[in-house]
Amino acid sequence: MSRGFTKEDDAQTPPLIPPRAALPPGQPNYVTPAGLAQLRAELTQLEAERAAAEANRDNDTDRSHQLSLYNGRLALLQERLGSARLVEPPQSPPAEVRFGATVAVRTVRGGKVGFERKFTIVGVDEASVAAGKVAFVAPIARAVQGARLGQQVLLKLGPQEEVVEIVGLSYDAE
Numbered sequence: 001m002s003r004g005f006t007k008e009d010d011a012q013t014p015p016l017i018p019p020r021a022a023l024p025p026g027q028p029n030y031v032t033p034a035g036l037a038q039l040r041a042e043l044t045q046l047e048a049e050r051a052a053a054e055a056n057r058d059n060d061t062d063r064s065h066q067l068s069l070y071n072g073r074l075a076l077l078q079e080r081l082g083s084a085r086l087v088e089p090p091q092s093p094p095a096e097v098r099f100g101a102t103v104a105v106r107t108v109r110g111g112k113v114g115f116e117r118k119f120t121i122v123g124v125d126e127a128s129v130a131a132g133k134v135a136f137v138a139p140i141a142r143a144v145q146g147a148r149l150g151q152q153v154l155l156k157l158g159p160q161e162e163v164v165e166i167v168g169l170s171y172d173a174e
Contacts (some may be wrong), residue, residue, distance in 0.1 A: 014064055017072035020080055021124040024137055029083040032100050033124035039081050046074050061146070080125060089171040097144045099136050099170060104168030105144065108152060111162040118168065121145070 010100050019064055031039065050070035056063055097103055106120040121135045121144075126134035134141045140155060147153050151171050155162045 001032065012079045013065075015069040015072065017076065019067060020076050021127065021135065021138075021144065023124050026159055027137060028085050029080060029123065030087050030099050030136060031084045031123040032089075032126065033088060034125040036084055036086055038126055039077065040082065043074070046070060046077060048064065053079040078106055080153035084123075094149075094169050094171050096146055097166065099145075102168070102170045102172055103144055103166060105153075105155075106167045107162055108165050111157075113158065117164075 005036050015147065027057045053063060053066040053070060056066075059165045085122045090098075094101060099121055102118065104116060107113055107115045119132050121136050121141045122133045124137060127133050127138070136142075136145070140157075142165070143153050143155050144164075145165065147166050149166050152163050155164055
């Protein structure tokens with residue numbers, strides 16, 4: 001049989017390892033206590049999955065490919081854990097928006113006036129729009145950082161600009 005009709009050896013193809021959330025060059029990897037716990041839990045889970053893959057002797061080609069994938073993901077995660085800088089929530093009442101703050105904003109001009117949003121500023125690995133968690137490097141988080149309760153700030157949402165007022169600010173420990 002001609003080699004042209006056989007399947008290429010999958011073991012020769014390096015696995016595609018999904019990248020972690022982007023962190024701008026030179027930017028510290030800030031994490032909340034919950035974010036650090038999340039990264040550690042992910043490490044434990046990946047190590048358990050890798051151990052299960054090592055024990056599976058059904059197909060050496062698949063096993064080798066899976067182990068390469070797990071090792072790559074673990075290396076990226078360990079690098080992220082190694083660069084993590086824990087930011088504890090402030091003990092005193094919050095004066096301004098900083099990392100770890102839960103912020104409520106109300107549109108006062110330029111968009112749907114009166115519309116309120118609430119989000120928590122977190123590390124890049126724990127960001128989840130569905131959970132109301134925004135990475136500290138996101139434009140909306142950058143726009144409100146440093147603002148005080150009652151202050152108005154300009155948000156650039158794509159081509160639109162909107163002025164919002166900080167109507168709520170807290171540093172709830174998760």
